[in-house]
Amino acid sequence: MGMAAEKDDLGRSSDVYVAFAFAAADVLLETDAEGNTAFAVGAAMALLGRGAKALTGQPLRKIIHPSDQDLLAQSLIQMGKGERVRNVMIRVLLPAEGKAAAVALSGYRHPGNTERLLVALSHPGGLPPMISKRAEGKSGVLDKDSFQAMAASLLEAAPPDEPYQLTLVELPDAQADAETQAALAAELGSRLKSLSVGGDAVGQLDDGKFGVLHAASVSPDKISQSVTQAAKVVMPDAPPMEAKLATLVLDVADIPPEEAARALTYTLNAFARESNNGGNLADLMKDLQPRLSATVKQMNDVRQTVASGDFNLMYQPIVDLWTNVVHHFECLVRFKGNDNKSPYETVAFAEDVGMAGMLDMALLERAIGTMRSSVANTESLRFAVNLSGRTLSDPAVVKKLQAILATTKDLRKRLVFEMTESADVGDLAAVNDVIQAIRKQGHEVCLDDFGAGHAAFHYLRALKVDNVKIDGSYIKDAMKNNENVSFIKAIVQLCTELGVTTTAEYVEDAETANLLKLLKVRFGQGWYFGKPQHPATNDIVTAWKTPTLEWRKGLLYFKG
Template sequence: MADIERDRFVALAFCRADLLFELDDDHDVVFAAGATSVLLGEAAEALSGRRFVDLIAESDRGLAVEVLEAARAQGRIDDVVVRLNGTGNRRPNVALAGYRVPDFDNHFFLALKMEPALQSERLSEAELKRDGESGLLDEASYAGLAAERAQSFRRAGGRPQITMVKVESLNEMTQALGASDRKRIMGEIGDILTRHSLGGGTAGRVGDEAFSYLHRDDVDPEEVSSLISDAARKLFNTEVKPHAHTLDADGAGLAEHQVARAIAHTIRSFSEKGDHALDKKKSLAQVLSGMVSDTIDNVAYIRRMVAGRDFDMAFMPICDLRLERVSHFEALTRPRDAKAGTSPYHLFSLAEEVGIVHELDMAIVETTIQTMNSLVRERGLMPPVAINLSGQSLSNPQFVEELTRMLRRSGMPPRKLMFELTESVKVEHLPEVNAVIQDLRRLGYRFCLDDFGSGAASFDYLNGLDVDIVKFDGPVVKRASSSQKGSDLLSSMTKMCASMGIRTVAEMVEDKRMAGRVYQCGVDFGQGYYFGKPDFNPFIFADRFMGGL
C-alpha cells in the first residue's frame, strides 16, 4: 500500500516537474524519478547513492551547494535556476524547487522542471565574457550573473551580499611590472575573489582598479581584502590598499526580482563612471551607498510618478523636409518634480533595468491620449503623435493585452497615433515582438524604429521587424552634415529603407544647412531645434500644420 501511495504522489508531482529527487541530509540521492535517461543519460535507479550536486553542471555546482546549505535553515527552495550535467554537451536549464522535511529525517524533496524560456534567457558558460588579465567576468557578464544568483540565493533563504573593492595603487604598481607579472597579480586577485564568491564564480572586474563579488553574509570582506594585500606583498614585496564596501542585495520597496536588478544597475553605473564616481572627499563606502540609495530612491520616484501620473507630455514637431510643415509630433515625458540632474532618459533606463518600464510605458500612453483628447476638444484637430515604447514592454504579453484594450476604449483614431520602438535595451525575441507590431499595424497604428544606426543591432531590428518609419540616430545625422563619407552613408541607408517602402526621419537637425543636407540624402522628415523645441502646447506650431488633418 505504501508503494502505491508513493507512486500516486510521484505521478501527481509530474504535473509540475520533469525530475523528482529525495536527498538525505548529506545531499546524496535516496530516490529519483522522471525523465532521467533523457536529461541526465542514466536510469533513475542508477542515481541512488550519487551526490546530487554531481548531477548539476560544473559551472552551477557551487551555487547548488550554497542553495542547499541555505535551505537547511529556510527549509524551502523556490525555483532556483541551475544547469544539469546532461549527456554529451547538453546543459539544460531547469527550475529547482523543494522542501527540507524534518519529519523525514531532514531529507530534501526536490522537483526539477524544464522551462523553454530558460533555455534562451540564461547565458551559457561559453557566452560569459571574461577579463583577460584577472580571469574574472567582465562588467556586463558579472552584473547579469550576480543579479541572477542573488535572486536564486534569496529564494533559498540565504542573505546575499555584494562587495565592491577598490585596490588603490594597483595601476601604479602594475605599470612598473612586465606583462607576465601584471597578469600574475591580476590572476591572484581573481582567484581570491572567485574562491570567496557565491557559487565560486560570481566575481567581476568592473574598472581598472575596481572589482566586485557576490557572496554569503558569513564571508568577511576585510579578510578577503587582507588576502589581496598579502598576495601583493608575497609576490612583489609591495603594498596595495584594497578598500571594500559591502551592500545587502536588498532594497526597500522593490519586488524580489527587482532587488538584484537594482544592484546590477549600481554595478553598471559604477563601472561606467569609473574613477569619476570616486569623490576624493568620500570613501568608497559613501560613494557606493549613495549610488545604491539613488537607485532605490529613483525606483520609488518612478513608482510614485506612475501611480499619481505626476508628469506632463511635451510635443516636439517632426516636419516634412520638402514642405517644412509639421507632419506629426513626438510625445516626450516631462516629470514634474524630478531631482536636479536626473534626466527622463536615465529614469527610463533604470525602469528597464529593474523591470518596471511596462508600468511607465502604460502610464505614458494613457496620459498622452488623454492630453491629445483634451487639446482637440479645446483647440481643434492636430497632427498625429508618436509615443515611445520599450521593446521590453512589447515583449510583455500582459502589457500588450492591456495596451490593446486601452487603445480600443480610448476613442482615438488609430491614424492619429504611432509608436516609436526605442533601442535602449536589446529586444531578445524579435519574431514575437514583430507579431505584436503587426497586430497593432493591422488595427491602423504605425510603427517607427527609433535610434537607427546607433549600433549593430539596428540592422537586425530592421531585418526582423516590419515597420513604417525609421528614425536615424542623432550622431548619424551629424556625421552626414559634417563629412562626405557620413553623407554617403546616410544616403545609402535612406535608399535601403525606401526600397522596402519605409519612410525616414533625421533627428537632431539643428539648422537650415543640416536640414538641406539630410534632404539631399533622401530623408523624408526632420526633427530638431531648427523645426521647433518641445512644448506643452503643440498649437504654437499650428500655422505650420500639414493639411488634411
C-alpha cells in the same frame, strides 16, 4: 514495508509533501540528527541510480562525491540553523563505477522537528544556464563576465527578504612563481565555492582578486579562514596570508525580484564606465554600495511616477514643408516638477534597467486618452507616441501593446509611432515583425534619430517603416556645413527610392526650412514651427491655436 512503517509515512506532516511540491524536486529526503536518511520519496532511480528504499537508513554523505563533501557539510549546517539552501550544485556518486552526476540540492530545517532536515534533490536542467554549468577555467571558477551573469541570475531568483552579499577578496602580492599562484587560485576557488550560493557563484575578476556571492550567514571570518587555509595547503612554509575583504549587501528588497538583477548589472556597468578602478578594493566597494542603493531608489521613482501618472504630455507640431499643414503632433513626456527639463536621462535610465516598456505603455495610454477627449477628438489631429527599441524587443511589453491596439480601431490613421533608439537593439528581425503588425493595423511607424548612434543604414535595411526622422545634429549646422547637406541629400534619395518619407528635426529658422524644401525633405519639426506645449484651452478650436499655428477649413496650418 510493514504496516507500522506505512502508518508512520502516511502520518508524516503534510508540510513535507508541500515542500516536495514546492521544490519541484525529483527526490525528497528527510535526514535525522546524525545525517542519515530517515525517509526518501521520488524518482531516485532516474536521478541517483538507486531506488528510494536503498537510500533509507544510509548517511546522505555516502552518495556524495568526495570532492563535494565540504560543500554538503556547509549546506547542512546552514539548513540546521534554519536557513534555506537553494540550488547548490553538487555531484552524487552513481552505482556504476567511476561515474558521477550533478544535481541541484536545496533544503531547510523540518518545520515540525528541528533535529531533522528536508533535502530536495533535482535535475539541474531547469536552472538558469549560468547556474547549471560548472566553470572550466584554470582556477576552476568563473571569469569576470560569467560571474556577473551568474550573480544577476541568482539575484533575480532570490527572495527579497533574504538579500545575498557580494564579497570581493583581494590577495596580497605574493612573491611566488606563476605555477604556485595558479595552484593557490585553484585551492582558494574550491574553498570559496563551498561558501557560495549554489556552490558555483565564485569568479576570478583579476589576478589575485575574487568575487563570491553568498548568504548573509557566511561571515567575513569564514571567507578569511578560507584564504588562510588555502595558502597553508599550497605554501605550507610561508607566513599566514591575510586578504583584504569588502562586502556589498545586495539588498534589493524594495523592487520586484525580476528587476533585482537589472539593478545589479546596471550598477556594475555604470561603475566600470565611470571609474578608473585600477585595484583599490576598499574604494571600489565603498562607492559601489551607495550606487546600488541609488539605482534601486531611481527604479522605484520611475515605478512610482508611472503608477501615479505623475507626468505630463506636451505636444510639438510636425509640419508638411510642402503644404504647411500640421501633419501630426509628437507627444513628449515631461515629469511633474521638471516640465521645462529634458526627460532624456530618466528615459535612458528606464531603458537601461528594463523599465522602458512600463513607461512607454503609460505614455501611450495617456496619449490615447487625450486623442479621445473633447480637446483632440477630430480626424485632422494626429499624434505620435514614442516606443523604445527595447520596448519592441520585450515580448511581455509587446503583448500589452497588442492588447491596447486591439481597442484603438477608432484611432487608426490618427495614432502614429516613433521608434526611438538610445540603446542598441539585438534582434532586428523580431522588432521588424512587431513594426509590421503595427503598420497592418493602420498606424504609421517612424524611425527616430536616423544617423545618430546605432540607428544607421542597417536599421533602415532591416526595418520597414513609413518615415525616417533625420537626427537634428545634421540639421542644426546644415546652413554652414556642406558635408551635412550631402548627408541629408543621400538620406532623402535613399528613402525616396524605398518609398519612405523624411522628417527633419531641430528646424529653428526660415532659412533652414527653405533649404530642407530644396533638399526635398517632406516634414519639419523644431521651434520655428512651435515649441512643445499643452493645449491652450479645452475647446478644440482654440486649444491648438498658437502664434505659429492657425485653423483653415478644418485643417491646422503653420502660418509661415
